[in-house]
Amino acid sequence: MKECGNDTIKYIETNLRDNKERYIGKPFAVFTSEFEMDIRFQRNFDGRQPIKNQIWGVMLGYIEDDYYYIKYQWPFYDILIEFERPYLKTGPDFSWEGSHVLGKGRHYFDDYIVKDIEIRDGLEWWKTQEGSLWKGGELMIWTK
Known part of the structure:
Protein backbone atom coordinates (compact mmCIF):
# COMPACT_ATOMS: atom_id res chain seq x y z
CA MET A 1 0.00 0.00 0.00
CA LYS A 2 2.78 2.41 0.89
CA GLU A 3 4.33 2.02 -2.58
CA CYS A 4 0.97 2.96 -4.13
CA GLY A 5 0.62 6.09 -2.01
CA ASN A 6 -2.10 4.38 0.11
CA ASP A 7 -4.37 4.51 -2.97
CA THR A 8 -6.55 1.38 -2.74
CA ILE A 9 -7.53 1.45 -6.42
CA LYS A 10 -3.93 1.74 -7.57
CA TYR A 11 -2.95 -1.05 -5.16
CA ILE A 12 -5.61 -3.41 -6.58
CA GLU A 13 -4.68 -2.57 -10.19
CA THR A 14 -0.95 -2.97 -9.62
CA ASN A 15 -0.95 -6.09 -7.46
CA ARG A 22 2.24 -14.33 -9.22
CA TYR A 23 -0.72 -15.97 -7.45
CA ILE A 24 -1.83 -18.39 -10.20
CA GLY A 25 -0.96 -22.01 -9.36
CA LYS A 26 -0.13 -21.15 -5.75
CA PRO A 27 -2.08 -21.73 -2.54
CA PHE A 28 -4.64 -19.09 -1.62
CA ALA A 29 -2.52 -18.61 1.53
CA VAL A 30 0.07 -16.79 -0.61
CA PHE A 31 -2.60 -14.31 -1.66
CA THR A 32 -3.95 -13.80 1.86
CA SER A 33 -0.48 -13.31 3.33
CA GLU A 34 0.47 -10.65 0.76
CA PHE A 35 -2.86 -8.79 0.41
CA GLU A 36 -2.48 -5.85 2.76
CA MET A 37 -6.12 -4.81 2.97
CA ASP A 38 -8.94 -6.36 4.99
CA ILE A 39 -10.75 -9.06 3.03
CA ARG A 40 -14.52 -9.25 2.98
CA PHE A 41 -15.99 -12.46 1.58
CA GLN A 42 -18.96 -11.28 -0.47
CA ARG A 43 -19.85 -14.57 -2.12
CA ASN A 44 -18.80 -18.20 -2.43
CA PHE A 45 -19.20 -19.77 -5.85
CA ASP A 46 -20.74 -23.20 -6.16
CA GLY A 47 -23.34 -24.69 -8.48
CA ARG A 48 -21.07 -26.64 -10.84
CA GLN A 49 -21.35 -30.32 -11.68
CA PRO A 50 -20.88 -33.03 -10.48
CA ILE A 51 -21.38 -31.87 -6.87
CA LYS A 52 -23.34 -28.64 -6.96
CA ASN A 53 -22.45 -27.40 -3.48
CA GLN A 54 -18.64 -27.63 -3.82
CA ILE A 55 -17.01 -24.24 -3.46
CA TRP A 56 -14.91 -23.54 -6.57
CA GLY A 57 -14.37 -19.81 -6.15
CA VAL A 58 -14.95 -16.68 -4.09
CA MET A 59 -15.72 -13.04 -4.61
CA LEU A 60 -13.80 -10.76 -2.29
CA GLY A 61 -14.24 -7.14 -1.40
CA TYR A 62 -12.08 -4.77 0.52
CA ILE A 63 -14.79 -2.32 1.56
CA GLU A 64 -17.17 -3.03 4.41
CA ASP A 65 -20.33 -1.80 2.72
CA ASP A 66 -20.72 -1.26 -1.04
CA TYR A 67 -23.99 0.68 -0.69
CA TYR A 68 -22.34 4.08 -0.34
CA TYR A 69 -19.78 3.31 -3.03
CA ILE A 70 -22.59 2.59 -5.47
CA LYS A 71 -24.77 5.48 -4.29
CA TYR A 72 -22.00 8.08 -4.54
CA GLN A 73 -20.22 6.44 -7.51
CA TRP A 74 -16.97 5.90 -5.63
CA PRO A 75 -14.68 3.51 -7.51
CA PHE A 76 -14.21 -0.02 -6.20
CA TYR A 77 -13.41 -3.46 -7.58
CA ASP A 78 -14.84 -6.92 -7.12
CA ILE A 79 -12.04 -9.50 -6.78
CA LEU A 80 -13.07 -12.86 -8.23
CA ILE A 81 -10.89 -15.88 -7.50
CA GLU A 82 -11.35 -19.28 -9.13
CA PHE A 83 -9.79 -22.36 -7.51
CA GLU A 84 -8.27 -25.52 -9.02
CA ARG A 85 -9.76 -28.94 -8.33
CA PRO A 86 -10.10 -30.72 -6.00
CA TYR A 87 -12.65 -28.52 -4.26
CA LEU A 88 -12.16 -29.35 -0.61
CA LYS A 89 -15.08 -27.57 1.01
CA THR A 90 -18.80 -27.26 0.39
CA GLY A 91 -21.33 -24.48 0.88
CA PRO A 92 -22.72 -26.04 4.08
CA ASP A 93 -19.15 -26.20 5.52
CA PHE A 94 -18.76 -22.43 5.30
CA SER A 95 -20.30 -20.33 8.04
CA TRP A 96 -21.02 -16.73 7.13
CA GLU A 97 -21.16 -15.63 10.75
CA GLY A 98 -18.03 -13.58 11.24
CA SER A 99 -16.45 -14.96 8.07
CA HIS A 100 -16.01 -11.56 6.47
CA VAL A 101 -13.92 -10.28 9.35
CA LEU A 102 -10.15 -10.24 9.07
CA GLY A 103 -8.75 -13.20 10.97
CA LYS A 104 -11.79 -15.50 10.72
CA GLY A 105 -12.70 -16.24 7.11
CA ARG A 106 -9.47 -14.86 5.69
CA HIS A 107 -7.65 -18.20 5.96
CA TYR A 108 -10.57 -20.55 5.35
CA PHE A 109 -9.48 -21.33 1.77
CA ASP A 110 -5.71 -21.30 2.33
CA ASP A 111 -5.38 -24.93 1.18
CA TYR A 112 -7.01 -24.18 -2.20
CA ILE A 113 -4.87 -23.52 -5.28
CA VAL A 114 -5.63 -20.34 -7.26
CA LYS A 115 -6.60 -21.03 -10.87
CA ASP A 116 -7.55 -17.51 -11.99
CA ILE A 117 -8.11 -14.02 -10.65
CA GLU A 118 -10.38 -11.46 -12.28
CA ILE A 119 -10.85 -7.88 -11.24
CA ARG A 120 -14.17 -6.28 -12.16
CA ASP A 121 -15.28 -2.67 -11.91
CA GLY A 122 -17.82 -2.92 -9.11
CA LEU A 123 -19.70 0.19 -10.21
CA GLU A 124 -20.39 -1.16 -13.70
CA TRP A 125 -20.33 -4.94 -13.46
CA TRP A 126 -23.22 -5.36 -11.02
CA LYS A 127 -25.50 -3.50 -13.49
CA THR A 128 -24.89 -5.95 -16.34
CA GLN A 129 -26.45 -9.29 -17.23
CA GLU A 130 -23.02 -10.87 -16.70
CA GLY A 131 -23.14 -9.50 -13.16
CA SER A 132 -25.50 -12.31 -12.18
CA LEU A 133 -23.30 -15.18 -13.49
CA TRP A 134 -19.59 -15.96 -13.43
CA LYS A 135 -17.86 -18.94 -15.07
CA GLY A 136 -20.92 -21.15 -15.01
CA GLY A 137 -21.92 -20.56 -11.41
CA GLU A 138 -24.39 -18.23 -9.83
CA LEU A 139 -23.30 -14.87 -8.51
CA MET A 140 -25.58 -12.66 -6.49
CA ILE A 141 -24.88 -8.97 -6.33
CA TRP A 142 -26.96 -7.04 -3.86
CA THR A 143 -27.18 -3.31 -3.41
CA LYS A 144 -29.37 -3.02 -0.28
Missing part, protein backbone atom coordinates in the same frame (compact mmCIF):
# COMPACT_ATOMS: atom_id res chain seq x y z
CA LEU A 16 -3.94 -8.03 -8.77
CA ARG A 17 -4.89 -6.90 -12.25
CA ASP A 18 -1.41 -6.29 -13.62
CA ASN A 19 0.51 -8.95 -11.67
CA LYS A 20 -2.07 -11.66 -10.98
CA GLU A 21 0.19 -14.39 -12.41
Whole structure:
Protein backbone atom coordinates (compact mmCIF):
# COMPACT_ATOMS: atom_id res chain seq x y z
CA MET A 1 0.00 0.00 0.00
CA LYS A 2 2.78 2.41 0.89
CA GLU A 3 4.33 2.02 -2.58
CA CYS A 4 0.97 2.96 -4.13
CA GLY A 5 0.62 6.09 -2.01
CA ASN A 6 -2.10 4.38 0.11
CA ASP A 7 -4.37 4.51 -2.97
CA THR A 8 -6.55 1.38 -2.74
CA ILE A 9 -7.53 1.45 -6.42
CA LYS A 10 -3.93 1.74 -7.57
CA TYR A 11 -2.95 -1.05 -5.16
CA ILE A 12 -5.61 -3.41 -6.58
CA GLU A 13 -4.68 -2.57 -10.19
CA THR A 14 -0.95 -2.97 -9.62
CA ASN A 15 -0.95 -6.09 -7.46
CA LEU A 16 -3.94 -8.03 -8.77
CA ARG A 17 -4.89 -6.90 -12.25
CA ASP A 18 -1.41 -6.29 -13.62
CA ASN A 19 0.51 -8.95 -11.67
CA LYS A 20 -2.07 -11.66 -10.98
CA GLU A 21 0.19 -14.39 -12.41
CA ARG A 22 2.24 -14.33 -9.22
CA TYR A 23 -0.72 -15.97 -7.45
CA ILE A 24 -1.83 -18.39 -10.20
CA GLY A 25 -0.96 -22.01 -9.36
CA LYS A 26 -0.13 -21.15 -5.75
CA PRO A 27 -2.08 -21.73 -2.54
CA PHE A 28 -4.64 -19.09 -1.62
CA ALA A 29 -2.52 -18.61 1.53
CA VAL A 30 0.07 -16.79 -0.61
CA PHE A 31 -2.60 -14.31 -1.66
CA THR A 32 -3.95 -13.80 1.86
CA SER A 33 -0.48 -13.31 3.33
CA GLU A 34 0.47 -10.65 0.76
CA PHE A 35 -2.86 -8.79 0.41
CA GLU A 36 -2.48 -5.85 2.76
CA MET A 37 -6.12 -4.81 2.97
CA ASP A 38 -8.94 -6.36 4.99
CA ILE A 39 -10.75 -9.06 3.03
CA ARG A 40 -14.52 -9.25 2.98
CA PHE A 41 -15.99 -12.46 1.58
CA GLN A 42 -18.96 -11.28 -0.47
CA ARG A 43 -19.85 -14.57 -2.12
CA ASN A 44 -18.80 -18.20 -2.43
CA PHE A 45 -19.20 -19.77 -5.85
CA ASP A 46 -20.74 -23.20 -6.16
CA GLY A 47 -23.34 -24.69 -8.48
CA ARG A 48 -21.07 -26.64 -10.84
CA GLN A 49 -21.35 -30.32 -11.68
CA PRO A 50 -20.88 -33.03 -10.48
CA ILE A 51 -21.38 -31.87 -6.87
CA LYS A 52 -23.34 -28.64 -6.96
CA ASN A 53 -22.45 -27.40 -3.48
CA GLN A 54 -18.64 -27.63 -3.82
CA ILE A 55 -17.01 -24.24 -3.46
CA TRP A 56 -14.91 -23.54 -6.57
CA GLY A 57 -14.37 -19.81 -6.15
CA VAL A 58 -14.95 -16.68 -4.09
CA MET A 59 -15.72 -13.04 -4.61
CA LEU A 60 -13.80 -10.76 -2.29
CA GLY A 61 -14.24 -7.14 -1.40
CA TYR A 62 -12.08 -4.77 0.52
CA ILE A 63 -14.79 -2.32 1.56
CA GLU A 64 -17.17 -3.03 4.41
CA ASP A 65 -20.33 -1.80 2.72
CA ASP A 66 -20.72 -1.26 -1.04
CA TYR A 67 -23.99 0.68 -0.69
CA TYR A 68 -22.34 4.08 -0.34
CA TYR A 69 -19.78 3.31 -3.03
CA ILE A 70 -22.59 2.59 -5.47
CA LYS A 71 -24.77 5.48 -4.29
CA TYR A 72 -22.00 8.08 -4.54
CA GLN A 73 -20.22 6.44 -7.51
CA TRP A 74 -16.97 5.90 -5.63
CA PRO A 75 -14.68 3.51 -7.51
CA PHE A 76 -14.21 -0.02 -6.20
CA TYR A 77 -13.41 -3.46 -7.58
CA ASP A 78 -14.84 -6.92 -7.12
CA ILE A 79 -12.04 -9.50 -6.78
CA LEU A 80 -13.07 -12.86 -8.23
CA ILE A 81 -10.89 -15.88 -7.50
CA GLU A 82 -11.35 -19.28 -9.13
CA PHE A 83 -9.79 -22.36 -7.51
CA GLU A 84 -8.27 -25.52 -9.02
CA ARG A 85 -9.76 -28.94 -8.33
CA PRO A 86 -10.10 -30.72 -6.00
CA TYR A 87 -12.65 -28.52 -4.26
CA LEU A 88 -12.16 -29.35 -0.61
CA LYS A 89 -15.08 -27.57 1.01
CA THR A 90 -18.80 -27.26 0.39
CA GLY A 91 -21.33 -24.48 0.88
CA PRO A 92 -22.72 -26.04 4.08
CA ASP A 93 -19.15 -26.20 5.52
CA PHE A 94 -18.76 -22.43 5.30
CA SER A 95 -20.30 -20.33 8.04
CA TRP A 96 -21.02 -16.73 7.13
CA GLU A 97 -21.16 -15.63 10.75
CA GLY A 98 -18.03 -13.58 11.24
CA SER A 99 -16.45 -14.96 8.07
CA HIS A 100 -16.01 -11.56 6.47
CA VAL A 101 -13.92 -10.28 9.35
CA LEU A 102 -10.15 -10.24 9.07
CA GLY A 103 -8.75 -13.20 10.97
CA LYS A 104 -11.79 -15.50 10.72
CA GLY A 105 -12.70 -16.24 7.11
CA ARG A 106 -9.47 -14.86 5.69
CA HIS A 107 -7.65 -18.20 5.96
CA TYR A 108 -10.57 -20.55 5.35
CA PHE A 109 -9.48 -21.33 1.77
CA ASP A 110 -5.71 -21.30 2.33
CA ASP A 111 -5.38 -24.93 1.18
CA TYR A 112 -7.01 -24.18 -2.20
CA ILE A 113 -4.87 -23.52 -5.28
CA VAL A 114 -5.63 -20.34 -7.26
CA LYS A 115 -6.60 -21.03 -10.87
CA ASP A 116 -7.55 -17.51 -11.99
CA ILE A 117 -8.11 -14.02 -10.65
CA GLU A 118 -10.38 -11.46 -12.28
CA ILE A 119 -10.85 -7.88 -11.24
CA ARG A 120 -14.17 -6.28 -12.16
CA ASP A 121 -15.28 -2.67 -11.91
CA GLY A 122 -17.82 -2.92 -9.11
CA LEU A 123 -19.70 0.19 -10.21
CA GLU A 124 -20.39 -1.16 -13.70
CA TRP A 125 -20.33 -4.94 -13.46
CA TRP A 126 -23.22 -5.36 -11.02
CA LYS A 127 -25.50 -3.50 -13.49
CA THR A 128 -24.89 -5.95 -16.34
CA GLN A 129 -26.45 -9.29 -17.23
CA GLU A 130 -23.02 -10.87 -16.70
CA GLY A 131 -23.14 -9.50 -13.16
CA SER A 132 -25.50 -12.31 -12.18
CA LEU A 133 -23.30 -15.18 -13.49
CA TRP A 134 -19.59 -15.96 -13.43
CA LYS A 135 -17.86 -18.94 -15.07
CA GLY A 136 -20.92 -21.15 -15.01
CA GLY A 137 -21.92 -20.56 -11.41
CA GLU A 138 -24.39 -18.23 -9.83
CA LEU A 139 -23.30 -14.87 -8.51
CA MET A 140 -25.58 -12.66 -6.49
CA ILE A 141 -24.88 -8.97 -6.33
CA TRP A 142 -26.96 -7.04 -3.86
CA THR A 143 -27.18 -3.31 -3.41
CA LYS A 144 -29.37 -3.02 -0.28
